Amino acid sequence: MIDGLGGAVKVNNYLSTLDMKEVHPENLKLMENPVGEFIEAVAKESAKDAGQENMASKTSSL
Template sequence: MCSNWECRAVNLVSYGTTHHNKTNGKPCFEINTKLGFAMIDSIGGAVKVNNFLATLDLKLISLENLKEMERRAGEVIEALSAESQRRSAEEAYKKEMEDIAKEEIQESRQKMEEADGIEDLGVWLPPDSSPLLR
């Protein structure tokens, strides 16, 4: 709150970088989201975070707030995972189609080489054709 007794306006001051999860609402501090990622990835949950903070003799964070951080981070991880799976499926499909095309090309080349009179991509002449054409 402003210290001027006539103003008394509330000033919002952020103490770190923030981001918005939705188009409206208050911003989230990035450090909280990073803590949510850490809880999912390596620390192992809200209780272990508080145990870690207690070991460092720091103030504990309420379990509700930690769960909210974890939930927000989980949504981001799930979205990234879905996008990664979609890209991997597309790449696998393209690779499989390329492999099938290569196999079909090799099969057609073998069939062409096995046919009489075709050594290259020239014209095939029937056996009863004029000798002048050969």
């Protein structure tokens, strides 16, 4: 949310445009850590899968 929209201020501007309640910056910071850990875990798993597929395609051509 923050990376895609450009920061807490822009997120809150977007929410106010939609006539929604703004998110306090401290709450955004509290949400960053668990979400960041999840995104990192998904990225590592994806990289692992891509590496295994790459290795399998190279070994099958031998």
